[in-house]
Amino acid sequence: xxxxxxxxxxxxxxxxxxxxxxxxxxxxxxxxxxxxxxxxxxxxxxxxxxxxxxxxxxxxxxxxxxxxxxxxxxxxxxxxxxxxxxxxxxxxxxxxxxxxxxxxxxxxxxxxxxxxxxxxxxxxxxxxxxxxxxxxxxxxxxxxxxxxxxxxxxxxxxxxxxxxxxxxxxxxxxxxxxxxxxxxxxxxxxxxxxxxxxxxxxxxxxxxxxxxxxxxxxxxxxxxxxxxxxxxxxxxxxxxxxxxxxxxxxxxxxxxxxxxxxxxxxxxxxxxxxxxxxxxxxxxxxxxxxxxxxx
Amino acid sequence: xxxxxxxxxxxxxxxxxxxxxxxxxxxxxxxxxxxxxxxxxxxxxxxxxxxxxxxxxxxxxxxxxxxxxxxxxxxxxxxxxxxxxxxxxxxxxxxxxxxxxxxxxxxxxxxxxxxxxxxxxxxxxxxxxxxxxxxxxxxxxxxxxxxxxxxxxxxxxxxxxxxxxxxxxxxxxxxxxxxxxxxxxxxxxxxxxxxxxxxxxxxxxxxxxxxxxxxxxxxxxxxxxxxxxxxxxxxxxxxxxxxxxxxxxxxxxxxxxxxxxxxxxxxxxxxxxxxxxxxxxxxxxxxxxxxxxxxxxxxxxxxxxxxxxxxxxxxxxxxxxxxxxxxxxxxxxxxxxxxxxxxxxxxxxxxxxxxxxxxxxxxxxxxxxxxxxxxxx
Numbered sequence: 136x137x138x139x140x141x142x143x144x145x146x147x148x149x150x151x152x153x154x155x156x157x158x159x160x161x162x163x164x165x166x167x168x169x170x171x172x173x174x175x176x177x178x179x180x181x182x183x184x185x186x187x188x189x190x191x192x193x194x195x196x197x198x199x200x201x202x203x204x205x206x207x208x209x210x211x212x213x214x215x216x217x218x219x220x221x222x223x224x225x226x227x228x229x230x231x232x233x234x235x236x237x238x239x240x241x242x243x244x245x246x247x248x249x250x251x252x253x254x255x256x257x258x259x260x261x262x263x264x265x266x267x268x269x270x271x272x273x274x275x276x277x278x279x280x281x282x283x284x285x286x287x288x289x290x291x292x293x294x295x296x297x298x299x300x301x302x303x304x305x306x307x308x309x310x311x312x313x314x315x316x317x318x319x320x321x322x323x324x325x326x327x328x329x330x331x332x333x334x335x336x337x338x339x340x341x342x343x344x345x346x347x348x349x350x351x352x353x354x355x356x357x358x359x360x361x362x363x364x365x366x367x368x369x370x371x372x373x374x375x376x377x378x379x380x381x382x383x384x385x386x387x388x389x390x391x392x393x394x395x396x397x398x399x400x401x402x403x404x405x406x407x408x409x410x411x412x413x414x415x416x417x418x419x420x421x422x423x424x425x426x427x428x429x430x
Numbered sequence: 431x432x433x434x435x436x437x438x439x440x441x442x443x444x445x446x447x448x449x450x451x452x453x454x455x456x457x458x459x460x461x462x463x464x465x466x467x468x469x470x471x472x473x474x475x476x477x478x479x480x481x482x483x484x485x486x487x488x489x490x491x492x493x494x495x496x497x498x499x500x501x502x503x504x505x506x507x508x509x510x511x512x513x514x515x516x517x518x519x520x521x522x523x524x525x526x527x528x529x530x531x532x533x534x535x536x537x538x539x540x541x542x543x544x545x546x547x548x549x550x551x552x553x554x555x556x557x558x559x560x561x562x563x564x565x566x567x568x569x570x571x572x573x574x575x576x577x578x579x580x581x582x583x584x585x586x587x588x589x590x591x592x593x594x595x596x597x598x599x600x601x602x603x604x605x606x607x608x609x610x611x612x613x614x615x616x617x618x619x620x621x622x623x624x625x626x627x628x629x630x631x632x633x634x635x636x637x638x639x640x641x642x643x644x645x646x647x648x649x650x651x652x653x654x655x656x657x658x659x660x661x662x663x664x665x666x667x668x669x670x671x672x673x674x675x676x677x678x679x680x681x682x683x684x685x686x687x688x689x690x691x692x693x694x695x696x697x698x699x700x701x702x703x704x705x706x707x708x709x710x711x712x713x714x715x716x717x718x719x720x721x722x723x724x725x726x727x728x729x730x731x732x733x734x735x736x737x738x739x740x741x742x743x744x745x746x747x748x749x750x751x752x753x754x755x756x757x758x759x760x761x762x763x764x765x766x767x768x769x770x771x772x773x774x775x776x777x778x779x780x781x782x783x784x785x786x787x788x789x790x791x792x793x794x795x796x797x798x799x800x801x802x803x804x805x806x807x
Contacts, residue, residue, distance in 0.1 A: 176497040177472050177475040177476040177497070177499070178475055178494075178497045178498045178499040178697070179497075179498060197773065258637075261633065261636070261637055262631045262632065262633045262636060263631065263636065263637055263640075263641055263646055264646060265644060265646065281631065281632050281633065283633040283634065284582075284583070284631055284632025284633040284634070284636075284784075285632060285784065286784060369634055370634065371581075371582070371584065371634040371635050373581055373584045373585060373586040373772065373776070374584045374585075374634065374773070374776050376773070377634060378583065378632065378634075378780055378784055379777065379780045379781065379784060379785070380773070380777065393472070394468040394469045394472050395468055395490075395493075395769065396493065396769055396770055397472060397493060397494070397497055399472070399476075
């Protein structure tokens with residue numbers, strides 16, 4: 136029988152990890168849960184106010200704007216990046232030199248992104264006639280568009296930047312998933328006269344399901360927490376949400392309430408609502424895609 | 431201190447003067463980027479540790495002060511408060527003085543909006559609203575646009591027009607929003623023309639100075655930081671640009687928004703006495719002047735809002751325009767509710783500018799929401 140005593144040395148070895156995890160992982164989470172029920176501004180001790188932060192949050196129309204923007208952004212980027220990533224993986228997944236270079240090209244944004252890349256996007260999408268996109272429009276005889284100054288362009292611009300930054304990552308994961316599918320399955324299918332489309336539907340996609348689940352769930356979770364792209368592209372010294380709050384995302388909203396207005400109790404409530412939504416989304420995803428895979 | 435890696439250079443004269451009086455005291459100046467300041471300060475406040483002195487935007491100082499995070503100078507250092515009353519920029523001081531008279535910090539530096547124009551395209555800067563429209567139309571006819579950079583399509587860009595028209599966001603007691611008054615409607619109607627008629631760009635921060643160099647814009651509005659940087663950054667503009675105060679509105683005022691920072695002592699500082707003495711050192715005329723000169727030496731622009739009397743002695747480009755505008759400049763509304771409500775004014779402005787909504791309706795909506803939150807019946 137193995138008990139705590141039998142694992143004493145092992146437990147001792149993992150104790151530092153659990154101590155640090157508890158201190159920097161679990162404790163802040165529990166603390167923020169408590170703060171979400173308090174009136175707290177960092178300057179004085181938190182005062183318990185029950186569910187008032189949640190009530191204020193749900194009554195704030197900016198919160199709903201941020202939620203709608205975040206959902207639209209997450210849905211669009213996740214769907215496009217998964218479909219395009221898969222299409223690219225199916226077409227550029229071999230070991231040929233050309234395919235390797237294509238994969239490197241698509242993966243570059245994942246390693247070379249960040250503030251510098253967003254600044255470059257800001258320059259390209261600038262509303263001035265000499266912005267890159269507007270220069271291209273001019274060659275087609277089109278009037279300059281206000282890519283960063285017109286709410287109808289906000290989501291397309293953010294989705295473009297979001298897909299660009301994540302596509303290479305999805306591509307690499309899909310290529311790895313495709314290579315894990317035994318070649319014998321395709322050989323057998325070809326012997327049975329299956330077309331390429333039938334092979335895709337009945338061999339590739341079912342076998343790729345674990346990768347699809349991971350890419351979808353992880354991608355949605357990451358997109359749901361989007362912050363610096365809209366913040367850098369649309370934020371200014373006096374406003375965070377861009378034109379008509381069209382770039383206001385949940386994390387931007389949380390940042391505004393927590394660190395600009397010092398409503399840390401309300402910001403904690405917003406964080407917990409986000410957490411609940413993320414759990415719900417992940418659960419739904421696993422139910423929809425994962426359940427199919429277990430059949 | 432909010433700033434960049436040059437900030438310690440700016441503070442060096444104050445540090446040296448302070449250490450001459452307190453040889454045993456070590457002073458460490460740390461710069462915090464604007465984007466990180468609020469999170470770092472909040473973390474410091476939550477832990478009851480951190481810097482003895484901080485700088486931050488005017489609105490943020492009011493918000494922090496209201497939450498009890500900063501020392502009230504009127505109470506802690508009446509001598510310094512009186513000194514500031516005499517020498518600080520009146521607009522900067524009004525912006526941080528609360529309705530009850532408390533002052534949670536001292537004006538530290540400031541920037542105001544100015545008109546910048548291509549002197550080879552425009553003979554003289556427009557001096558009033560109508561003149562601005564006429565000049566902008568003439569420029570557009572020749573292929574040059576107009577732009578607003580600092581505060582574009584937000585409350586900050588609209589605020590000068592509001593004040594020039596005689597309007598206000600709140601009444602003097604800060605208890606009622608008055609943004610729906612006819613003066614404000616008139617201001618917003620005019621402001622919207624810059625975009626709807628003159629087609630000014632609506633990006634959050636358009637490349638207006640770059641556009642001035644390329645000729646895309648012949649006239650634009652931005653902050654005073656460009657005065658010392660323009661020739662350095664835009665070589666093609668050397669000798670081809672000038673600056674002027676904003677055009678006057680119907681009241682004859684040329685009010686610009688006064689931005690900048692406030693120097694304040696954190697309530698949890700264990701060294702409040704020393705920190706107060708450091709502040710007294712910063713506001714000594716000789717120290718202030720040396721700080722401003724240190725900034726100019728590295729191509730920066732530090733305009734001491736706490737000792738405005740020293741600015742006239744500085745060798746600044748377009749100094750007359752700058753001094754004229756500083757004399758008619760105001761900070762954001764010094765009301766505790768403002769940081770929670772500024773987005774409502776921005777939204778009204780953007781609905782009018784971007785969606786063509788009616789100024790009266792939008793400002794009425796904003797005022798109604800603001801007053802509901804303020805408890806006005």
